[in-house]
Amino acid sequence: MSAVRILVTGAGGMVGRKLVQSLERDGSVGGQPIDAVLGVDAIAAPGVEVVDIAAPGAAEGLLGSRPDVIFHLAGIVSGEAETDFEKGYRVNFDGSRLLLDAIRLIGNGYRPRFVFTSTIAVFGAPFPESIGDEFLTAPLTSYGTQKAMTELLLADYTRRGFLDGIGLRLPTICVRPGAANLAASGFFSNIIREPLAGRAAVLPVPDDVRHWHASPRAAVGFLLHAAALDGRLLGDRRTLTMPGLSVTVAEQIEALRVAAGDEAVRLIRREPDEAIMRIVAGWPRRFDARRAEELGFRAETDFAQIIRVHLEDELGG
Amino acid sequence: MSAVRILVTGAGGMVGRKLVQSLERDGSVGGQPIDAVLGVDAIAAPGVEVVDIAAPGAAEGLLGSRPDVIFHLAGIVSGEAETDFEKGYRVNFDGSRLLLDAIRLIGNGYRPRFVFTSTIAVFGAPFPESIGDEFLTAPLTSYGTQKAMTELLLADYTRRGFLDGIGLRLPTICVRPGAANLAASGFFSNIIREPLAGRAAVLPVPDDVRHWHASPRAAVGFLLHAAALDGRLLGDRRTLTMPGLSVTVAEQIEALRVAAGDEAVRLIRREPDEAIMRIVAGWPRRFDARRAEELGFRAETDFAQIIRVHLEDELGG
Numbered sequence: 001m002s003a004v005r006i007l008v009t010g011a012g013g014m015v016g017r018k019l020v021q022s023l024e025r026d027g028s029v030g031g032q033p034i035d036a037v038l039g040v041d042a043i044a045a046p047g048v049e050v051v052d053i054a055a056p057g058a059a060e061g062l063l064g065s066r067p068d069v070i071f072h073l074a075g076i077v078s079g080e081a082e083t084d085f086e087k088g089y090r091v092n093f094d095g096s097r098l099l100l101d102a103i104r105l106i107g108n109g110y111r112p113r114f115v116f117t118s119t120i121a122v123f124g125a126p127f128p129e130s131i132g133d134e135f136l137t138a139p140l141t142s143y144g145t146q147k148a149m150t151e152l153l154l155a156d157y158t159r160r161g162f163l164d165g166i167g168l169r170l171p172t173i174c175v176r177p178g179a180a181n182l183a184a185s186g187f188f189s190n191i192i193r194e195p196l197a198g199r200a201a202v203l204p205v206p207d208d209v210r211h212w213h214a215s216p217r218a219a220v221g222f223l224l225h226a227a228a229l230d231g232r233l234l235g236d237r238r239t240l241t242m243p244g245l246s247v248t249v250a251e252q253i254e255a256l257r258v259a260a261g262d263e264a265v266r267l268i269r270r271e272p273d274e275a276i277m278r279i280v281a282g283w284p285r286r287f288d289a290r291r292a293e294e295l296g297f298r299a300e301t302d303f304a305q306i307i308r309v310h311l312e313d314e315l316g317g
Numbered sequence: 318m319s320a321v322r323i324l325v326t327g328a329g330g331m332v333g334r335k336l337v338q339s340l341e342r343d344g345s346v347g348g349q350p351i352d353a354v355l356g357v358d359a360i361a362a363p364g365v366e367v368v369d370i371a372a373p374g375a376a377e378g379l380l381g382s383r384p385d386v387i388f389h390l391a392g393i394v395s396g397e398a399e400t401d402f403e404k405g406y407r408v409n410f411d412g413s414r415l416l417l418d419a420i421r422l423i424g425n426g427y428r429p430r431f432v433f434t435s436t437i438a439v440f441g442a443p444f445p446e447s448i449g450d451e452f453l454t455a456p457l458t459s460y461g462t463q464k465a466m467t468e469l470l471l472a473d474y475t476r477r478g479f480l481d482g483i484g485l486r487l488p489t490i491c492v493r494p495g496a497a498n499l500a501a502s503g504f505f506s507n508i509i510r511e512p513l514a515g516r517a518a519v520l521p522v523p524d525d526v527r528h529w530h531a532s533p534r535a536a537v538g539f540l541l542h543a544a545a546l547d548g549r550l551l552g553d554r555r556t557l558t559m560p561g562l563s564v565t566v567a568e569q570i571e572a573l574r575v576a577a578g579d580e581a582v583r584l585i586r587r588e589p590d591e592a593i594m595r596i597v598a599g600w601p602r603r604f605d606a607r608r609a610e611e612l613g614f615r616a617e618t619d620f621a622q623i624i625r626v627h628l629e630d631e632l633g634g
Binding site for chain 2: 124133136149156159160237
């Protein structure tokens with residue numbers, strides 16, 4: 001059992017940070033001891049090397065140590081990819097492609113496990129009530145388009161034997177800790193995180209909006225599970241919709257009430273925002289994530305659990 | 318009603334040539350008179366300008382006259398894209414992207430109708446008995462991957478308002494006239510065309526192989542119909558699976574027998590080829606092309622018609 005070298009792109013992001021912490025705490029992945037973890041990000045952060053993966057030569061540099069497992073989390077979020085068209089394609093698509101191509105060009109039997117974080121934004125309305133594993137990817141954002149294109153590359157590069165890829169379509173991560181980012185989905189977390197900390201939060205959509213969630217802890221669990229999975233079990237379809245929890249905003253608020261009382265709920269201010277409503281209307285609400293469940297991926301099964309994870313992991317219980 | 322300028326990439330290919338002939342014969346498209354047709358291809362052919370669309374600056378050059386309708390047919394075929402990995406991505410994906418980006422960068426209200434020929438090879442096994450309009454694109458070839466990625470770009474660039482795109486997933490074109498190309502699907506045509514001309518043909522798969530066909534005449538009809546279609550009728554899903562005919566090789570051969578007798582059928586030599594069988598096993602066999610049918614696209618409804626089109630269009634009836 002040889003020690004594995006790990007590369008994490010987007011290591012300064014919320015999930016990336018938690019992933020690196022988890023790897024360092026465990027000291028192993030899939031039962032194999034970890035030799036080294038290299039975390040990189042476009043933005044400076046503690047313990048992270050600053051690398052723009054879309055810059056010429058950057059991808060080759062990251063592969064100098066021939067990492068055995070690559071977690072490719074780097075990317076700009078949906079809101080920013082919609083605002084800055086060229087940056088979105090450059091980072092989210094070209095950056096991913098450059099990394100995949102740099103692996104391909106090493107050759108010589110180098111065939112790392114490549115875990116790619118995709119998104120449920122590869123899907124676009126109209127949807128069936130529950131989206132199965134064979135539903136088409138018809139994104140309604142540039143972000144979703146860039147991720148769907150990368151999923152296609154991942155499958156082809158795996159089929160060709162250049163790498164051993166697994167893509168994970170993450171649910172919306174809730175409750176996101178820290179400051180809000182530019183993702184249009186931010187309010188799903190804001191309305192829980194802010195009231196729990198005694199601060200006001202804005203709800204820009206109606207209470208009956210339904211969405212698909214998993215905690216940051218579940219997301220890290222997906223990534224670690226994917227790193228250790230036997231790739232042959234996936235066949236040629238290399239990207240999996242991750243399990244999650246389908247709840248309405250009203251159900252989120254009810255779980256907040258149980259956890260923190262009416263006082264917390266009163267901190268939520270309803271300010272309908274047409275732009276956000278329009279984006280959210282094009283998002284999926286529920287999945288039947290059968291393939292991922294059969295492969296052992298697990299998420300929370302009620303929103304109280306998601307709040308409990310936030311209290312434990314971010315607020316010291 | 319102003320005269321329209323037309324650009325055809327891949328104009329030297331089999332379908333491209335027939336499309337240009339048809340446009341020049343009609344003198345109009347969608348009821349509008351044609352001002353000029355510019356046909357380009359990577360390979361020299363009569364009446365065609367030689368352009369490598371993936372070369373720097375080539376796309377900008379093609380748009381100098383601001384064509385109102387662009388038929389983007391250029392591409393290398395499935396067999397070649399599988400053999401030459403880098404060329405496939407360069408021509409089929411990067412070439413398409415450069416053209417789309419050159420349109421985007423013109424801006425200033427320039428928003429041409431962009432008709433893109435995609436392929437049923439964007440789908441990969443396992444399939445349902447009949448593939449509907451919401452089935453996932455999971456290609457099992459690099460060719461299919463490159464086309465599926467371009468479909469995604471087409472939809473996003475249309476949604477963004479850079480162009481008015483329509484993608485057509487063509488059935489396998491049968492009967493292809495002329496010499497065989499590198500497409501693995503070539504035998505579907507060879508077993509009809511060659512015996513009709515008194516020549517032997519090789520059948521590399523079993524008689525019960527089922528596939529999805531349309532004639533070259535139907536393919537040109539799809540392209541012309543797409544050029545004139547109101548893009549708003551498509552909504553955000555810009556690529557349509559074209560109607561076609563689902564038949565087995567045995568049914569093809571039976572239609573050949575009716576058209577040209579036992580003598581013709583005896584010219585088919587069975588030489589099973591494992592490589593071709595493996596590729597074909599990953600191809601779809603039947604579609605429910607409801608969206609395209611509702612939008613007025615029409616194909617042949619029996620294989621005798623497909624043979625008749627070949628006799629009329631290629632062999633003077």
